[in-house]
Amino acid sequence: MSPRGLFIVLEGPEGSGKSTLATPLADRMRAAGAEPVLVREPGGTRAGEIARQAVLDPEHPVSPVAELFLYLAARAELVATVIRPALGAGRVVLSDRFSLSTEAYQMVGRGLPAETVLPANRAAAGGLRPDLTLILDVAPEVGRARQVAAGKPLDRLDAESLEFHRRVREFYRQVRDDGVRHLDATRPPDRLLQEAWEAVVALDEQRFAAARS
Numbered sequence: 454m455s456p457r458g459l460f461i462v463l464e465g466p467e468g469s470g471k472s473t474l475a476t477p478l479a480d481r482m483r484a485a486g487a488e489p490v491l492v493r494e495p496g497g498t499r500a501g502e503i504a505r506q507a508v509l510d511p512e513h514p515v516s517p518v519a520e521l522f523l524y525l526a527a528r529a530e531l532v533a534t535v536i537r538p539a540l541g542a543g544r545v546v547l548s549d550r551f552s553l554s555t556e557a558y559q560m561v562g563r564g565l566p567a568e569t570v571l572p573a574n575r576a577a578a579g580g581l582r583p584d585l586t587l588i589l590d591v592a593p594e595v596g597r598a599r600q601v602a603a604g605k606p607l608d609r610l611d612a613e614s615l616e617f618h619r620r621v622r623e624f625y626r627q628v629r630d631d632g633v634r635h636l637d638a639t640r641p642p643d644r645l646l647q648e649a650w651e652a653v654v655a656l657d658e659q660r661f662a663a664a665r666s
């Protein structure tokens with residue numbers, strides 16, 4: 454029997470180092486014999502990459518509700534064509550962002566009503582919930598400085614006000630749920646990786662046993 458799939462999500466504000474953490478975390482999974490499927494949101498499918506381009510282009514702003522549905526269209530396609538099949542085959546899926554990002558950015562950041570965002574968000578995820586969500590915490594000023602230092606061109610969401618990004622961060626900090634772990638993203642990268650890895654191993658000791666020692 455193939456092992457059950459595991460769905461692990463990295464979340465957090467801009468410049469919190471999700472993408473930077475994803476690479477060594479995936480390396481550790483590989484060392485443990487579990488080849489992860491890596492995805493990022495929005496994106497990972499043709500429709501998702503088109504939505505990504507449309508929603509993040511600083512030259513062509515879209516209205517808040519259109520923004521919401523572009524993110525959700527990207528997610529619905531990714532879940533249906535990549536994440537669900539991979540989990541069904543017993544794979545580990547590591548996603549850079551998922552539904553919590555929509556609550557943080559569109560509901561709390563933009564101020565769209567919860568009664569609009571939450572049901573649509575659930576529909577896009579097709580009822581899928583992560584087994585583990587690692588939320589990386591960093592102050593918006595520090596995150597922005599990191600992005601600038603890394604030479605990342607600012608997309609339309611990055612370029613939002615400091616107030617917007619403070620709301621996003623505060624939302625993330627308040628999240629308490631099963632399978633959610635908060636990590637301090639200002640820790641040295643090795644410490645952060647170790648904490649993330651321990652949370653992953655705790656999910657399924659048997660699957661990751663090879664890399665424990």
Ligand code: TMP
Nearest residue numbers: 494495524550551554555558559610611
């Ligand atoms: P990133 O690849 O730098 O994380 O860029 C994705 C941007 O899109 C980031 O600013 C967060 C934003 N975003 C939302 O506003 N809502 C969402 O549902 C998702 C997945 C991302």
